[in-house]
Amino acid sequence: MIKKITAIHGMHDYLFPNTLIWKNIENTIENTLNNYGYQEIKLPILEKSELFKKTIGEYTDIIEKEMYTLLDKNNNSLTLRPEGTAGFIRAIIEHNNFFQNKRFWYNGPMFRYERPQKGRYRQFHQIGVEIIGLKSPYIDAEIIIMINNIWKKLNIIDNIFLEINSLGSLKDRKKYVKKLTLFLENNSHLLDLKDRRKIYTNPLRILDSKNKNIKILLKNAPKLQDYLNDKSINKFKKLCKILNFMNIKFTINNYLVRGLDYYNDIVFEWKTTNIGKGNSKTICGGGRYDKLINKMSNKKINNGIGCAIGIERLILLVEMIQSLKIDIKYLVDIFLIPMENNHILKKILVIGELIRNKFPKLRIITSYLFKNLKKQIIQANKYKSHFIIIIGQKEIDNNSIIIKNLFLKKQTIIPENKLIFYLKKIFY
Ligand code: ATP
Ligand code: MG
Numbered sequence: 033m034i035k036k037i038t039a040i041h042g043m044h045d046y047l048f049p050n051t052l053i054w055k056n057i058e059n060t061i062e063n064t065l066n067n068y069g070y071q072e073i074k075l076p077i078l079e080k081s082e083l084f085k086k087t088i089g090e091y092t093d094i095i096e097k098e099m100y101t102l103l104d105k106n107n108n109s110l111t112l113r114p115e116g117t118a119g120f121i122r123a124i125i126e127h128n129n130f131f132q133n134k135r136f137w138y139n140g141p142m143f144r145y146e147r148p149q150k151g152r153y154r155q156f157h158q159i160g161v162e163i164i165g166l167k168s169p170y171i172d173a174e175i176i177i178m179i180n181n182i183w184k185k186l187n188i189i190d191n192i193f194l195e196i197n198s199l200g201s202l203k204d205r206k207k208y209v210k211k212l213t214l215f216l217e218n219n220s221h222l223l224d225l226k227d228r229r230k231i232y233t234n235p236l237r238i239l240d241s242k243n244k245n246i247k248i249l250l251k252n253a254p255k256l257q258d259y260l261n262d263k264s265i266n267k268f269k270k271l272c273k274i275l276n277f278m279n280i281k282f283t284i285n286n287y288l289v290r291g292l293d294y295y296n297d298i299v300f301e302w303k304t305t306n307i308g309k310g311n312s313k314t315i316c317g318g319g320r321y322d323k324l325i326n327k328m329s330n331k332k333i334n335n336g337i338g339c340a341i342g343i344e345r346l347i348l349l350v351e352m353i354q355s356l357k358i359d360i361k362y363l364v365d366i367f368l369i370p371m372e373n374n375h376i377l378k379k380i381l382v383i384g385e386l387i388r389n390k391f392p393k394l395r396i397i398t399s400y401l402f403k404n405l406k407k408q409i410i411q412a413n414k415y416k417s418h419f420i421i422i423i424g425q426k427e428i429d430n431n432s433i434i435i436k437n438l439f440l441k442k443q444t445i446i447p448e449n450k451l452i453f454y455l456k457k458i459f460y
Pocket of ligand 1: 115144146151152153154155156157158290291313314315316317318340341342343344345
């Protein structure tokens with residue numbers, strides 16, 4: 033028995049027509065981002081491990097538990113990227129790109145060693161946007177409005193809700209964390225072992241715990257909002273005003289803290305309750321990281337904001353509510369059937385190239401099955417073809433071509449030199 037080699041747990045193959053839905057969603061998102069003047073940036077999937085430790089924060093779930101880290105042959109510690117912002121910041125610093133375009137997007141796979149379940153995988157994909165060097169709340173609003181437009185185009189706007197919060201400055205947060213730690217210490221007997229450890233590593237993460245008892249306990253905990261400086265409060269209020277002005281629906285969730293350390297001030301997430309059972313799932317999350325570039329380089333560059341959309345979760349949602357009408361009645365537009373004979377085969381090669389050249393968007397397949405015509409037509413049907421073109425010796429002798437509409441079951445014979453004219457009438 034040959035042992036079957038399977039894919040890695042939590043890493044998936046995507047087959048047709050899922051790939052078609054994926055492409056459609058990707059196109060909708062990328063077109064919108066381009067429409068707002070964002071430029072694509074392609075980044076490596078492997079980075080030096082220290083990059084992530086330094087940016088994401090040592091005591092976050094990602095760094096503590098979820099990294100795919102390996103040693104290369106030279107004993108360098110490398111990590112498969114768990115998210116896109118760290119690599120983006122590294123690239124921006126390396127390319128001195130600060131004063132050119134300030135708006136970017138990326139699209140690609142991310143890797144986290146998580147417990148796989150619906151909407152949570154070990155390899156998943158994100159399309160992320162990043163803006164550097166701009167600090168106005170209008171920029172925060174621009175990202176939110178733009179992403180909101182993507183939900184509208186995908187017809188999922190009614191199945192997704194936006195939550196926003198302000199984390200204040202890193203300084204405010206430090207002050208607050210001291211108070212929170214004290215509170216949690218005094219109540220540590222109510223926490224489980226995992227959360228007890230977080231008191232000293234990342235107490236903020238306890239705030240977005242899903243545990244019911246902790247949620248009750250937190251009602252009496254000090255509130256981050258009481259520690260925010262005036263500037264942060266004003267920025268947050270301004271953003272809320274702009275969003276109201278633009279009729280963007282949102283709620284303020286003071287427990288929204290996000291899983292990465294680098295955020296300050298505005299954080300936001302779009303969630304849905306339409307995927308899987310139980311808690312809502314986040315489709316897109318992000319926030320400001322105004323000090324991150326400074327922290328990673330000597331350059332005095334302030335301000336950054338970004339967010340990332342989880343593509344697999346978005347696809348699950350789109351499929352769940354069937355918001356995208358993708359026409360997959362036909363998977364092939366024209367199925368070419370030559371009878372077996374060198375002369376005819378050469379002819380079909382030429383005709384195939386001609387049609388593809390004139391109709392670059394059509395899907396055209398040539399059959400090389402060489403079985404009898406009936407079997408080939410069965411094959412064309414299996415492929416979900418719209419039209420078949422048949423050329424046999426008789427057609428060669430007459431300079432003609434048989435075209436059959438498999439859907440209408442109608443067949444016509446046309447002169448070979450009228451083929452393109454005929455196809456234009458059908459496909460234009
Ligand atoms: P969660 O709280 O669900 O673990 P997160 O805060 O870790 O999410 P981010 O790091 O903000 O997620 O990533 C942005 C988006 O990427 C998420 O909102 C989600 O849609 C998607 N995402 C994150 N982790 C995974 C995963 N393991 N599998 C699939 N999608 C994911
Ligand atoms: Mg996570």
